Amino acid sequence: MQNIKDIKTFVTNNPSEIKEIINRENYQVIIVCSYYDFLKTLRQLGYRGKIIYELQGAGVNVEKFLEPGVQTVKTYADAILIPQTTHLIQVIQKFLPDKKVFSFHNCFDFRTFKYQEVETPPRPIIGWVGRLEQNKNWRDFIKISSLLKNHIPNLDIWMFEDASLAQKSERRQFQNLIQKLGISSSLTIRSNIPHEQMPFYYSSIGKSGGFLLSTSKSEGFGYAVVEAMSCRCPVLTTDSDGVKAFVIDNKTGKFFNHSHINQAVSKGLELILIKEQREQIIQNAWQQINTICDPIQYFNNFEQMLLSITDKTAG
Incomplete structure (x- = not known):
């Protein structure tokens, strides 16, 4: 609303x-x-x-x-x-x-939903947008983020959700997993952020040197991925069908196979550490959504x- x-x-x-x-x-x-x-x-x-x-x-x-x-x-x-x-x-x-x-x-209104000039965050950020439910696959996101922190200890983890949509059992499992993996102190959870404010967050994630991680099992379209790409925030995503219209592996983003946690960690590190490839992906992604959407x-x-x-x- x-x-x-x-x-x-x-x-x-x-x-x-x-x-x-x-x-x-x-x-x-x-x-x-x-x-x-x-x-x-x-x-x-x-x-x-x-x-x-x-x-x-x-x-x-x-x-x-x-x-x-x-x-x-x-x-x-x-x-x-x-x-x-x-x-x-x-x-x-x-x-x-x-x-x-x-x-x-x-x-997609890329003319208004676009990159904003933001201050560079002090630490790289991994972002995720979704609901705490099976298809959005939050479990893989938490596992991948935890392993990325082993390589980048100062990593920040941002999750955007609608807290009212999560079942109590799912919430309990979520809390148990983040405690088990010891990432609570690095995790920031935001619920029901107004859509018009999201360009700020996507832009901040991109400016930090991080990326949006999408772990969905299936997507009809994948709006969060498009939104991130429009705000110069590179994307690492599962091959969840709907996103294939605008994510081309290693050209406009990066794909990893479902449940291949180590592959996702490897490709995530590439997005953060290989600066020239990262910048080319950001530029290509913006051109792609301008054409497709x-x-x-x-x-x-x-x-x-x-x-x-x-x-x-x-x-």
């Missing part, structure tokens, strides 16, 4: 209020993100316009997530929207081969989708 500014936004799960909003706003198209049960609800509330079902953020078990809702999507959605991410494309082809599909990269291209794709679904033409 703290990130919504200057956009007409309604927050409710009350069916009568939703129906009132739909009738008042007279939407021609509604996009339902991930929560497929709401497709049926919209029709039951009397909505007769077009519905697009957008699938993102389902994590590594996307088939398990979508399968119970396949019939609902078939019945109530007019089309599907997904990013150009291989595993999402394959899942849609498997479960919903006859549905009209729109697939294009998400946009251009908001103007996204606007054109989105407009064509709306025109197609409503059988209209531009102009």
Whole structure:
């Protein structure tokens, strides 16, 4: 909620209020993100316009997530929207081969979300953005950070999360692991940082000589990776599918294989210690997201989708 500014936004799960909003706003198209049960609800509330079902953020078990809702999507959605991410494309082809599909990269406002001039932090920083849950794979992040500290003893570790989303059992396991590995004194955890403040933190991580570490098992897109790249913060990431559109190994970032902790440590040290390669990666990364995530291209794709679904033409 703290990130919504200057956009007409309604927050409710009350069916009568939703129906009132739909009738008042007279939407021609509604996009339902991930929560497929709401497709049926919209029709039951009397909505007769077009519905697009957008699938993102389902994590590594996307088939398990979508399968119970396949019939609902078939019945109530007019089309599907997904990013150009291989595993999402394959899942849609498997479960919903006859549905009209729109697939294009998400946009990113690199003109405003960008590098800020910051003071150089006194110590190198490793950053991580996510939730304390299985798909974001915080355990590997903690293990990798702990081993990196053996090589760089003054390393700082920054984690950005939404504390309200972590299950109590997951939080306990997290606390136990950081105590066991002895990194509590080097760890700073920030919860629910407003999005507009994140360029400062990404810029600081990059300026420190550190990097963003992404340990996700699967990503539909990987916004944190793009955000870091836009702020001159190099990225070390698992090959989590969605990020392959903009991370090219040793050119715009670095990849390591899932659960290969020692490989991640080695590549992390390269990002910190090989200065010339690091600077080239930073420059290449910025160029890559400017090309892939251009908001103007996204606007054109989105407009064509709306025109197609409503059988209209531009102009």
